[in-house]
Every structure is written in C-alpha cells, then in structure tokens.
Amino acid sequence: MVEQVSVFLENEPGHLAELTRALAAAGINMRALVVADTAEFGVVRIICDRPRAAKEALEASGFGVTLTRVLAVQMPDRPGGLAQVVGVLSDAGVNIEYMYAFVEPGADAAVDIVRVDDPKRAAEALEDAGVRCLRAEDLYATEDAGSS
Amino acid sequence: MSRAQLEELQLRRLRTVLARVHGNVETYRRKFDEAGLAPASVSSLEDLEAVPFTVKDDLRAAYPYGMFAAPLHDIVRVHSSSGTTGQITVVGYTANDISNWADLMARTIACAGGTADDVVQVTYGYGLFTGGLGVHYGSERLGAVTVPISGGMTKRQVQVMRDFGTTILACTPSYALLLAETAGEMGVDVRSLPLRAGIFGAEPWSENMRRQIERALDVKAIDIYGLSEVLGPGVASECLEQDGLHVNEDHFLIEIVDPETLEPVPDGERGEVVFTTLTKEGIPVIRYRTRDISRIVPGECPCGRTFRRMERVTGRTDDMLIVRGVNVFPSQIEQVLAGIPGVAPHYQVILSKRGAMDHVEVHVEVVPDTDFDEIRELETLRRKVASEIQAALAVNLDVKLVEPKSIERSQGKAKRVVDARSEQGGV
Ligand SMILES: [Zn+2]
Numbered sequence: 001m002v003e004q005v006s007v008f009l010e011n012e013p014g015h016l017a018e019l020t021r022a023l024a025a026a027g028i029n030m031r032a033l034v035v036a037d038t039a040e041f042g043v044v045r046i047i048c049d050r051p052r053a054a055k056e057a058l059e060a061s062g063f064g065v066t067l068t069r070v071l072a073v074q075m076p077d078r079p080g081g082l083a084q085v086v087g088v089l090s091d092a093g094v095n096i097e098y099m100y101a102f103v104e105p106g107a108d109a110a111v112d113i114v115r116v117d118d119p120k121r122a123a124e125a126l127e128d129a130g131v132r133c134l135r136a137e138d139l140y141a142t143e144d145a146g147s148s
Numbered sequence: 149m150s151r152a153q154l155e156e157l158q159l160r161r162l163r164t165v166l167a168r169v170h171g172n173v174e175t176y177r178r179k180f181d182e183a184g185l186a187p188a189s190v191s192s193l194e195d196l197e198a199v200p201f202t203v204k205d206d207l208r209a210a211y212p213y214g215m216f217a218a219p220l221h222d223i224v225r226v227h228s229s230s231g232t233t234g235q236i237t238v239v240g241y242t243a244n245d246i247s248n249w250a251d252l253m254a255r256t257i258a259c260a261g262g263t264a265d266d267v268v269q270v271t272y273g274y275g276l277f278t279g280g281l282g283v284h285y286g287s288e289r290l291g292a293v294t295v296p297i298s299g300g301m302t303k304r305q306v307q308v309m310r311d312f313g314t315t316i317l318a319c320t321p322s323y324a325l326l327l328a329e330t331a332g333e334m335g336v337d338v339r340s341l342p343l344r345a346g347i348f349g350a351e352p353w354s355e356n357m358r359r360q361i362e363r364a365l366d367v368k369a370i371d372i373y374g375l376s377e378v379l380g381p382g383v384a385s386e387c388l389e390q391d392g393l394h395v396n397e398d399h400f401l402i403e404i405v406d407p408e409t410l411e412p413v414p415d416g417e418r419g420e421v422v423f424t425t426l427t428k429e430g431i432p433v434i435r436y437r438t439r440d441i442s443r444i445v446p447g448e449c450p451c452g453r454t455f456r457r458m459e460r461v462t463g464r465t466d467d468m469l470i471v472r473g474v475n476v477f478p479s480q481i482e483q484v485l486a487g488i489p490g491v492a493p494h495y496q497v498i499l500s501k502r503g504a505m506d507h508v509e510v511h512v513e514v515v516p517d518t519d520f521d522e523i524r525e526l527e528t529l530r531r532k533v534a535s536e537i538q539a540a541l542a543v544n545l546d547v548k549l550v551e552p553k554s555i556e557r558s559q560g561k562a563k564r565v566v567d568a569r570s571e572q573g574g575v
Contacts, residue, residue: 006519006521007520008526008549009551010549010550010551036523040527040548041548043521043523045521059516062551062553062554063551064516064520064551064552065520068521
C-alpha cells in the first residue's frame with residue numbers, strides 16, 4: 001500500500017498554482033496528480049516520493065491535507081487487465097471508492113491507484129489472483145537510485 | 149396585576165417621565181419641540197410612537213451630566229456605560245433609583261429561584277460598571293447572604309465558592325466556564341458543591357454555551373439582561389423556564405422596531421429593542437435604541453409571571469443583514485457553526501450581485517483534521533451547514549467550504565461581512 005496526499009482545494013483561481021509551488025519549493029517529486037472537483041470545491045490527490053514532507057509543506061502553506069492509504073496496483077499489461085482487477089475486488093466484496101491510473105516512466109505497465117473500503121482484504125484478494133500491488137519503494141525506486 | 153391595570157400604571161408613569169425630561173433635559177426639550185410633541189398630549193401608550201428616539205450619541209454629546217433629569221444634589225451615585233467604542237457615558241441615580249434598582253435585582257435573583265436563604269457570590273466587577281453593585285444591592289434587598297468578591301483571582305473564587313457554600317453565582321457566562329475549568333485544575337468537584345443557579349449576563353452567549361455551563365457547574369444557568377443606559381442589570385431576566393426574559397414592564401416599556409424603518413414590528417418578529425424607563429429620576433431614557441436584536445416571545449409563560457418575555461439577545465443591529473426580506477445576524481450563523489463538528493466557528497458572509505439579485509454566500513472554514521480525501525463527507529458537511537443555517541435563520545444561504553485558517557483572523561472585532569456589491573458596479 002502507498003500513501004496518497006489528499007489536499008482540500010477551494011475552486012478559486014491560483015490555488016492549484018500555489019499548491020504546486022509549495023511542493024516544488026519543498027523538492028517533492030510527483031508521480032501523479034489528479035483533481036477531483038465538485039461545483040463547490042476540489043480535492044487534489046497526489047502520489048509523490050515523500051508524502052509526509054509533502055503534507056508538512058502544504059500545511060505550512062495553509063492547505064488542509066490528509067494522508068490516505070491507497071492500493072497501487074500494477075496493471076496486468078494485456079487486454080482485460082483492468083477488468084480483472086475490478087472483478088477480483090468485486091468478487092471479494094470490496095467497494096471501490098475511486099481509482100485513477102498513470103503510466104510509469106520507462107515501463108510498459110500502468111499503475112492503478114485504487115481507494116477501497118477494505119484495503120487489507122483487497123490486497124489479499126489481488127495477491128491471490130496474482131495481481132501485484134506495489135509498495136512505496138517500488139514506486140520511488142527510480143528516484144532514490146538516480147537522485148543526484 | 150391584569151394587563152389593563154399594568155397599562156394604566158405604565159401610562160401614568162410615562163406621562164410623568166415625559167413631563168420630567170421635557171422640563172429638565174435640554175436634549176429632550178429640543179427633540180420634543182422639533183417633533184411638535186407636547187408631553188401632556190400623550191394620552192395613550194400608542195402615542196409613544198410619535199415620541200422621538202434617543203440614541204447613544206445623545207448621551208455622549210451630553211457628557212458628563214447633560215442628560216440628568218435631577219439636580220446633582222439629588223444624585224447619590226453615578227455609573228458609567230462600558231464604551232467599547234469612543235467616549236464613555238455617565239449615568240446617575242437618585243436614592244429612589246437605587247432603591248428601585250435593588251427591588252428589580254431582588255426580583256431577578258428570585259426569578260432564578262433565589263430566596264433569603266441563598267448565598268450569592270457577586271463576581272461581576274464592582275466600580276463604575278453597573279454589574280457588581282447592581283447585583284449586590286439586589287441580593288441584600290432579597291435578604292440573601294451577599295459575597296462581594298468582585299472579579300478576578302479565579303482560584304480564590306473557587307475556594308470561596310466551596311468554603312462559603314455559595315448557592316447562586318453571578319458573573320459573565322464566559323467567566324463561569326473559566327471558574328469550572330479552574331476548579332477542575334484545583335481538584336475541586338464543583339458538581340458536588342451546593343451551587344444551584346447562576347445569573348449570567350453582560351455579554352452575548354448561546355444555547356450551546358448554556359448547556360456547557362450547566363453541565364460543567366451542575367447549575368441552572370439563567371440569562372439576565374440590562375444595560376447601564378437603561379438601568380444596569382435588572383431590566384429583564386429569565387425565570388426557571390429558561391424560555392425568554394421577563395421584562396420588568398412596570399419600570400420599562402419595551403418596543404421592538406424595524407431598525408431600518410423604525411416602525412414597530414409585530415410580536416414574535418425580530419428587530420431592535422427600544423426601551424423607555426418609566427420610573428427613573430436620575431437619567432430617564434425615552435425610546436432608547438439599544439442596538440440589541442431580540443423579539444417578544446409570544447404567549448404566556450408557564451411560570452405564571454405575566455410580564456412579557458424578550459428572547460435572548462441574538463445580535464446587534466450594527467451587523468445585521470437583510471437577505472430576501474429576512475433579517476440575518478451573523479452572530480446567529482456563528483451559533484449554528486459552533487454546534488457542528490468539522491467546521492471552525494470562523495466564517496465570512498459575502499454579499500455580491502448576481503444580475504439584479506443580491507447573492508449571499510457563507511464561507512465556512514473546515515477544521516485541519518478533517519478527512520479531505522472523502523469528497524462525499526465534505527459534501528455532507530456542506531449540506532449539513534446549509535440546512536442548519538436554513539433551520540435557524542429561515543433563509544437559504546449558499547455555503548462554501550473554504551480552506552482551514554483561510555479566513556482572516558483579526559485581533560478585535562472580526563470582519564464577518566464582506567459587501568462586494570459595489571465593487572461589481574452596483575445596481
Ligand atoms: Zn417565566
């Protein structure tokens with residue numbers, strides 16, 4: 001499981017820019033950033049190399065931040081890969097709250113970020129089905145090794 | 149006393165006081181003459197509507213003794229109004245005024261269930277402020293044991309409360325909470341003490357705060373009302389029913405007026421509270437605009453007292469908004485927010501124009517430890533705030549959740565209302 005940074009964002013011009021500036025200033029390296037917004041406000045979800053540092057930096061800039069445990073599923077690289085993941089979770093009686101995907105640099109496979117109501121059961125079910133869940137180290141291995 | 153008898157008494161006293169101020173106070177003489185009003189022509193309580201209003205500025209302009217309707221020779225005491233802004237004002241009392249005041253405060257303590265067997269700890273400040281001495285004389289008049297401890301020295305207050313067997317506490321509601329907290333730190337179990345009632349006033353407080361105090365001190369928390377321009381404490385008091393404050397109508401005429409038009413509003417509707425003193429000699433006030441917002445609580449009180457009740461003061465006209473014809477007081481919004489976990493009591497009301505229509509948006513801060521990942525819960529929170537505001541204020545306002553600590557904190561009076569209508573070019 002990996003930690004995702006969730007940030008509350010007012011739907012106002014400049015707020016997202018401010019958020020990204022705060023992360024840049026703290027030297028945070030992002031893998032993925034998605035904005036889920038409603039008419040009234042948005043929630044920005046971020047996968048990055050140092051979630052705790054990101055939380056601190058954002059809070060120092062006045063943002064409301066929550067760290068959330070999410071599954072990072074390595075998608076089977078073939079047609080029906082996503083269907084398999086969703087199927088496994090559904091068979092295990094796990095509810096998916098939301099999901100989004102990004103492609104790992106230099107890799108063919110996509111990473112699917114999934115928030116579920118029962119992460120433990122979800123991880124076990126996926127493992128049993130032979131689907132790999134990534135750990136934080138897997139995601140940031142490139143940065144750690146190649147950082148100069 | 150029947151309503152008819154009371155009104156007869158009120159009219160008789162009203163005519164006397166109008167003649168008194170017209171004869172003795174330059175400000176009133178000028179106002180009445182300008183309005184073409186002869187005090188002798190007032191032949192019914194309804195005629196009061198033709199009498200000019202008095203405002204705080206009238207008292208300021210007459211500083212120090214210009215509004216006194218008795219010669220200084222007859223004045224036996226002065227107090228001063230707490231001037232949060234600008235110049236203080238002086239109020240004077242004749243010996244009769246002091247005696248009436250003591251009666252009214254004895255009535256107030258009795259309203260809270262007090263008798264000659266009680267021990268009343270007077271924690272309001274003694275001095276120019278009317279609170280301390282006002283309660284003091286009333287408690288003595290009632291025949292209770294009076295403890296004139298005044299404010300401050302919180303630990304000693306707790307000791308005295310325990311050692312003297314205080315049964316009635318008189319202080320500001322916020323100080324009552326501090327006392328409870330301090331007692332806890334000192335290891336004194338206040339709930340096991342004989343304390344059974346508190347008469348709290350001199351600052352606005354909410355139902356939530358009442359419940360907090362009642363839990364912390366195991367007392368009946370009674371709201372009392374008064375202002376130095378009108379008398380000090382003793383103008384109105386809740387009874388043990390805690391449903392509105394009985395106005396001492398034999399000494400004060402209460403009116404509720406629309407603060408914009410100054411027309412009277414029907415019973416039950418909110419507006420600005422206006423008082424006319426009926427018996428004061430030192431410094432009577434005629435149709436004094438308090439700036440406090442309240443309403444007459446309709447119907448009769450189960451306690452049997454027939455004096456009408458005013459609702460606890462819910463705000464000040466200074467910060468009142470009119471939204472789609474409904475009077476909205478930011479303090480009411482604050483009270484709603486205080487009862488909802490997940491939001492801070494920091495808020496701002498933003499007025500803007502959408503086309504020709506006024507648009508009102510309430511910005512409400514979420515607290516930092518909210519789970520920000522849960523959009524559904526944030527939506528639920530927003531809807532909850534909106535529906536509770538709707539329930540409390542009878543008006544539907546758009547609620548916007550804003551980031552923690554994003555609303556400007558101010559040292560003094562917070563800027564709760566932002567009027568952006570003119571910036572957009574106005575109407
Ligand atoms: Zn009553």
